[in-house]
Amino acid sequence: MARVHPLDPSASPLDYYGYELRRAREACGLKQGQLGDIIFCTGSLIGQIETTKKIPTRDFSERLDAALGTDGLFSRLIGLVLRSQLPAWFQAYAEMEARATYISTYQAQLVYGLLQTEAYARAVLGVEAPEKLDARLEARMDRQRVLACEEPPVVWVILDEATLYREIGGREVMRSQLARLLEFRDWAWVNLQVLPFSVGQHSGMMGSFTIMRFENDPDIHYCESYDQGHMTANPQVIKERSVGYSRLQAEALSPRDSAALIARVMEERYGDHP
Template identity: 45%
Template sequence: MTTEHHVEPAPDPTSSTLAFFGSELRLRREAAGLSQTELARLVHCAPSLLSKIESAKRVPKEDMAELCDCALGTDGFFGRLWPVMIRNAYPAWFRPFVDLEQQAVAIRSFEMQFVPGLLQTEEYARAILAGGRPDSVKLEELVVARMHRQRVLSRDDPPRLWVILDETAIRRRIGGAAVMRAQLARLLEAAQIPRIVVQVVPFDVRNHPVLTGAFWTFSFDEGPDVVHMDSFYEGQLRAEPEVVAATHHAYDLLRALALSPEASADLIASAIKDLSP
């Protein structure tokens, strides 16, 4: 076994799922008689990155977890642990939202300030999440978790997604001009997908029906729709028939007042031009 140049201190495995992942990786690497340098070579990463993963200072990518299983002969242990680690990166109140998002056959979203998470670029998501001022490790956990959520749109049976944005969401320069240009380009790409509709409510709408905050509606093959409403501290899920009906009515009004998908795409393209150097 080769000499390690620098070994980060071991994390408390009970402190988080990320720390458990790192401590288990270290234990199983050492049991296999491999140095960090040797395992790093097998999983195609720098030894310094592997050291940070073992000490719960960096979040591993999913393919790296699978490579660790291959290198250490752990029978898929790290591959199975990875999605558990990602799910636990979310605040506890948000995990039911993610579960519903994965089960829904149709998703309707209205956002006042931001492009919704399912359509965010990584840098845009990082800029938004950094606003909450988490530590660097937690920030990276949250970014990886948000990107992981987007896989629901590329699976074999993706949900239908209807997104309505207030014009504020495409004008606010989250992360700076370059980040925002890339985000708006991603939004235009998504709008070309048949199962995704993107509309924008322009600034000049006088009687805006929903100025109180963002909301999402989830529809399923069986069972009633569920509504998620955002708030300052945390969102809430509601399934009472009167709440769902009121939300559907508000969404219908938003669709009527929003620009058509084609005109919305033109406005987004115009916003990209406004961000040009």
Template identity: 55%
Template structure:
């Protein structure tokens, strides 16, 4: 007889997902192989998800929900699973991202995680450690589902011009990432501004930070170090950084002019190379 790994659904969101997947599959009278054939995944992958050895993706969840007629049960669970896989010190920040009505970010050295492409995120996360890189990249990108909500947050992202020039990954990765930033020029809820080199000394010289604004809760400032995050609702600190952000936006190029600069750097620095 096959030894079936029995999960404790209360151990973690990933274990709960696997437990529910197996329960729903067995209730439908399907084997792992049969379900895999229906949703176009291998029986092995279905088994690995059921035993919490493999992270489920949003696409996998949607296909299984459709095949088993679950009413979207697994698709609702997958966001919780992904958030639980983030570093413990960052999970609170991911929750802030889901609750915020407005997010203001300033970054000096890389594109914010909410705006990263898969290849760019993989290059960032794999700079020193490629362990489980595919899963870690999927977990980071899953945070972007906040923009798919019925009422997504408004995001303002100010980035230093150096972000456009710092080559993360190869030329194709950067070209794709900058092109991705340009797609937001048609989305009034996601606004990208570039702080040009010509701005000189500016209000963000002390480093990157994020500000989260909520409908009924105090604003929160978030700063980050190596392997640590520092959220605070201290009114004086939040007030100071809110003023700094106002000055950064004033010193940055307009959304339209920022898009023109991004396009120019993308073409001049990362354009197709002729043989």
């Protein structure tokens, strides 16, 4: 007789997901292989997710709901599961980012996470903790769903020109990433500017930072150090950083000129004949 792996649904969102999957599957009288046949995966994968050895995806969760008639249960749980795979210090920020109505961010080194392609994000996240790469990549891509929701936040991104030249993942990855940035020209709620090298010293020289505004909550300022994030609603910090961000907006290229620069770098540095 096969030994059933015990599950503690209170241990983590992933354990709870596995517990509910097993419970719903057994309630339908299905073995792991039978459910796998229905949702086009292996029974082994079902077993690995039930026992928390694999991280489910959003697509997998949606197929589960359809197959088991669970009224969107797993589609709701997957957000919690994926968020729990983020570094502990980043989880609070991800939760606030998902609720913000206005996001203003200056990025000195990398393309902002909500605008990253999967290949670019994989290269960035693969630098450290490669054993967690797939889970964290899925979590980062899931964060981007906020841009496609019914009422997306207004997102204003200022990228330092260095982000266009820092070759992440190779030339093909960078070319695709810059092409992705150009697509946002047609998005009503996303504004993108590039801060050119010619500006010299500026109010973002202390590093990347983000200001988030909410419908009914105080504004939040967020920045990162090497191994942790820092969030504050201190009014003085919000005032100073908001003024600093306004200065960056004034010194950065216009959205139109920023797009022209991105297109030029894409062709001249990452094109077929750089």
